[in-house]
Amino acid sequence: MLFNSLDFAVFLPLVFFAYWAIPGSRIRWQNALLLAASYVFYGWWDWRFLALLAGSSAVDYLVGRALGRTQDPGRRRVWLGLSLLVNLGVLFTFKYFGFFADAFASAFTFLGYRPGGSTLSIVLPVGISFYTFQTLSYTIDVYRRTLPPARDAVAFFAFVGFFPQLVAGPIERAGQLLPQFGHRRVFSYADGLLGVQLFCWGLFKKVVVADSCGRIVDLVFADYSDYSGSTLLLGAVLFSFQIYGDFSGYSDMALGTARLFGFRLQTNFAYPYFARDIGEFWRRWHISLTRWFRDYLYIPLGGSRMGLRITVRNVFVVFLVSGLWHGANWTFIVWGLIHFVLYLPLLLRGRNRRFLGPAAPGRWWPGPVDTIRMGLAFGAVTLAWVVFRSPTLGAAAAYLTRIFTTDPFAVPYVYGVGKVQAALCLLSVGALLLTEWLGREGDYPLLPVRSCRPRIAWAVCFLLAVAVLLLGQQEQAFIYFQF
């Protein structure tokens, strides 16, 4: 079920009313309802994969209980190993098996052998990377004794399958989200209004910004060999906004939906395109995944405590795995490595944590130096997105080469795109940038509006909804569902 679908427009109010209508807001009943709703939400796409979700939840619940019962380090390692084996095994089978089988087959063929058999074509369950990482964080935290094992199975299953963030994050840490299933939720007007506002803003980013950019991007990337360099550059820039609007829009809708049920999820995006270098970009883009890798991969590998060489190796591994997490394709791996290359000079010069706060705090506009820094960071990220978006490395290389070699200064032209469509796309990107720039010092871009009188906040919601209605086009799936 998509957030931007009619199905969800019916589903959400039904669940919302049923949830708050439970007498005395009994949390066990509310958790049971959320669990049922989450499984309906997920099963709407393909009910057969519910078994995977339930199986993954069951394994980690039982492993957590077993870890709570034993103090023996050897046994604890075995239980942790079992959880890692099952979760990563399922992820590998569904997401990476075909890729690695093909890669091995190619390698053997290159060496003169011809391996027999055929590779499997496996359907990728929606959101598998998200909920696998979420449930793994629970087991690892219980193993590390930073989190007590969950006793309430319903609450735990509801935590893993929590529908607002099940299929595209944020990847919630068990220590942050799971305890909320054990506390009584109280509805507040402010939370409800913020929930609606975040949902509307996310919907605007997805339906108006991302989808209108996506239509042009699809045309440009499909026939990139027919277009001038300037058009290809425009296509790349628009893809930057498409993927941002798409993914951060989903995150905003997830945060808003969770608020309606009295839950708080972590912020997943913090104005990444106002970053002044790649280090800052990665502190602002897909924050929940970056933090996951930091805590469960980078730090266990030694982090930055074991000298520069080991630190560089660890950062390399994180970027490599980050690329691979996005999908079983060389384009994602190379995309991760490009970011490593961009990040490396900052790391070597000890300047990777130079910009921790928002750009130009307290000012309307950034200074010229900050503007240049933001432009360079955005440019680098945009060119890397070309590799991410392309179907193959060859296509990415050809696309990037053409940007600089084929009429780079011609007036951009995309066949099949009318002036109104182009203008709407650019205006929506402008509206996104302006709103986010004005709100960049808060957790949410519309925070200044929230602090106004409710009528103004509702009016903003109305304007966003009308914009979605008037400017929205056909229902399109979220890009990050495939990861």
Add this chain to the structure above:
Amino acid sequence: MQRFLLHLLFFLLAVAAVAGAVFSLDVGYADPYYYRISGPPAPNLVLGTSKAGQGIRPDVLGAALDREFLNFSFSLSVSPYGSTYARRIAEKLRASDHGGVFVLAVDPWGIAAVGSDTSAFPERTAFLEQLPSVTARPNLPYLVHYLERPYLNILLRQSPAVLHRDGWLEVRLGAGEAATARRTAFTLAGYRSLGATLGVSTARLESLADIISLLDRHGRVYLVRLPVSTEMMAIEESLMPDFSDRIGGLVDRFPGVQYLDMSPDNGSYTYHDGLHLTPDSGARSTRRIAEWIRASATQLRGR
């Protein structure tokens, strides 16, 4: 909670009111198909792909033949001849009528496919297959899931493609020579690569025969090969050199069915992109079709 619900209700009602107001206006500015898949069954139909959708004008045909037509043509990925289109034509046909006129645009593209696996045909995933109905108005599933252009176009009443209520898609693009040449080059390149992957489809031909058979029971059936540019004609020739023979064979199976090949007049018309007729050329070609139908009908009555 009550205060929140009250405010939420006002908010939703306000959004619904805007949506209702917009939908009550002319949706033809927002979508190239809506009026075709919404509204009651029709007695006289124009069928085919986008060539027919733009090139055969129901208003011109209706005025010449003194009857109302609906253009029920879509596009190559939605309505090539096949089981999907056949099922929807049967639904859109006014079953009680037996004096209808049906104009079927035929060309090599509409009866070609990649491979013979009918479940892999592109229209199997298109809206025409998925929609619960093509006669409901308003057709909510279509409005929600498939509407192509933003509703803003309805308010602005501005769009390069406007769908008329009789199903004719009026496309007005930049008529400058350079713009036309650029569009033509794109379209020809696209069709050249598409043609390299396609071959004649027995399933599509059989479906076309089924459609003719169905329509033949409800009136007169006329097959028309619309004109295209000479470059496109060359691509079509290389895709299916025996196209005329195949259609001839099909027509022979149905005694009352007539076939008009307009390709000898390719050079007399103008095109947006080498494939689709401009509105003025569409009007001229439709008048030509109407005259031919009138003549054919007279001839048939005389037999």
